[in-house]
Amino acid sequence: MARKAKPGDGHALKRFRWWQMFSRSLFHLQLSAAAGTTQLWSVDVRLGGDSNGEVWAQLYLDGRNQARSKLPAAFAIPGGTIEVATSNYGVKRCHYVSDDGTSRVLMPDPASAEGRRARLDRKRPTLSRAIGFVSVVVLVVALVLGVPQLIEDITRIPPVAEAIGTFVSPIHLPVWMNISLIVAAIVASTERALRMRYNWILDGGLFDGGD
Incomplete structure (x- = not known):
């Protein structure tokens, strides 16, 4: 069952660093917004957990923190929900499920381990x-x-x-x-x-x- 999300504090999304390869997962979703603009939603998961060992997913909109949740998480955003879940080995689900029921996987950040693995799959x-x-x-x-x-x-x-x-x-x-x-x-x-x-x-x- 998904945990209830808490409001974010508006802090900026930090850039992915190479030494975070197996301790952090970062995914992005670009959605169309009003007047032909786009919104960039991002999900940041620190796999090592906090000081209590609890793993959180942080939700960002255009680089600013909007919400956070323990996992598994379900973030309501315009037009649907972003669902996030982990196993002991990493993120096992990071999907955008639209209101009409269609689902798609968020794109991993190119600098992340997931992004590098996706690049190998393409090339x-x-x-x-x-x-x-x-x-x-x-x-x-x-x-x-x-x-x-x-x-x-x-x-x-x-x-x-x-x-x-x-x-x-x-x-x-x-x-x-x-x-x-x-x-x-x-x-x-x-x-x-x-x-x-x-x-x-x-x-x-x-x-x-x-x-």
Whole structure:
């Protein structure tokens, strides 16, 4: 459920810096306004969260802060709503849903990690598709090899074992390989998050606790 947005304080949108590549996501939406003018709406998400670890989305109009909200967020703007949600790996949804029900993804800032990944997709589509395919394969392998071991660990907990018995996994990998699988899965899900691809089984099955 989307959180209630709070009014903004009018501060200026800060420029995206290269060192914020994996700690900040910035998206833009250009909409037609009255008398042939345009409005530039921007959504800024600091993925590291505030001092309390809470992740906020900030909404800007032509570079000035209009509203802020904890995630998932739904910002009402003229003609529709901007919906924002994250996973543990980045932004999984940043869409403008118009009043007639049509939806479109906001454009990532060119300097952001999402923007650079989108540029690779435009300039090297074959390579981009290959990277996307590898990401899916890595996540499928991590699930197939990891889930049986996880179930065994859970059923070894005394109350669970007493209630349903103990499951013995047919797969037992060395610690270094399990760690490698986890790291590879995190990298793969992060790559998918840069394209706002999210599947609750692939990207959220073992390692994600996102909204």
